[in-house]
Amino acid sequence: MNLILLGPPASGKGTQAEFLSQKLNIPTLSMGQLLREEVKRKTTIGQQVAEIMSSGELVPNSLSNELLWRRIQQADCQQGFILDGFPRTRIQAKFLDDKLKDWQKKIDHVVLVVITDEEVVRRLAGRRTCSQCGDIYHLEFNPPKQPGKCDECGGKLIIRPDDTEQAIRQRLKIYHEETEKVVEYYQQQGKLLKVDGNQSIESVRDNIFRLILNPASAG
Numbered sequence: 001m002n003l004i005l006l007g008p009p010a011s012g013k014g015t016q017a018e019f020l021s022q023k024l025n026i027p028t029l030s031m032g033q034l035l036r037e038e039v040k041r042k043t044t045i046g047q048q049v050a051e052i053m054s055s056g057e058l059v060p061n062s063l064s065n066e067l068l069w070r071r072i073q074q075a076d077c078q079q080g081f082i083l084d085g086f087p088r089t090r091i092q093a094k095f096l097d098d099k100l101k102d103w104q105k106k107i108d109h110v111v112l113v114v115i116t117d118e119e120v121v122r123r124l125a126g127r128r129t130c131s132q133c134g135d136i137y138h139l140e141f142n143p144p145k146q147p148g149k150c151d152e153c154g155g156k157l158i159i160r161p162d163d164t165e166q167a168i169r170q171r172l173k174i175y176h177e178e179t180e181k182v183v184e185y186y187q188q189q190g191k192l193l194k195v196d197g198n199q200s201i202e203s204v205r206d207n208i209f210r211l212i213l214n215p216a217s218a219g
């Protein structure tokens with residue numbers, strides 16, 4: 001199964017992608033994570049995108065398309081994949097469709113996790129990210145077992161540079177201007193499944209499983 005998770009920043013896409021990945025036994029491809037790895041390794045792409053990412057802007061389509069396609073061609077994606085953070089523009093959505101068509105593959109479902117702008121701001125204020133493996137925690141809703149330390153790898157938990165108030169406002173603006181067009185794009189294809197992201201992590205997870213295993217229950 002090839003899936004896409006859409007939603008504003010902090011809608012819980014990353015957390016839900018991990019649940020799906022374990023349940024369906026297919027990898028999650030997080031574009032934000034792929035980009036952050038490039039920045040950490042100081043690659044040519046990493047050096048080009050570091051500043052853009054900190055400001056909350058999108059990196060150029062050509063770069064994200066290239067990174068995504070490089071990753072998707074790896075062997076572990078042959079049985080399926082979950083995309084988190086891609087596509088974020090209509091150009092990226094079209095690129096993905098065209099490339100998959102060449103491969104006689106397609107996107108099966110697109111899950112949109114819906115939350116309000118106020119909720120985005122509230123959640124990002126408490127968000128902490130592992131500097132080593134990228135796992136995400138929340139001081140209130142999903143705290144680590146030991147303060148400041150990742151449960152998975154023991155890495156230091158940090159506040160991401162694009163989780164500042166100004167960058168958050170910019171990311172929300174871009175979401176409404178660009179990524180909502182991607183929502184429409186998949187709605188027109190009849191692939192969009194909407195989930196209320198304001199509920200508990202477990203309720204959102206259960207609703208997503210129910211919808212992708214039985215899309216007719218979307219109502």
Ligand code: AMP
Pocket residue numbers: 009031032033035052053054056057058059060061064084085086087088089092162171
């Ligand atoms: P995320 O971890 O998904 O919130 O992404 C963090 C940042 O990476 C975004 O604010 C953008 O700067 C960049 N980014 C992630 N995905 C994309 C994409 N599909 N296209 C362009 N930029 C992206």
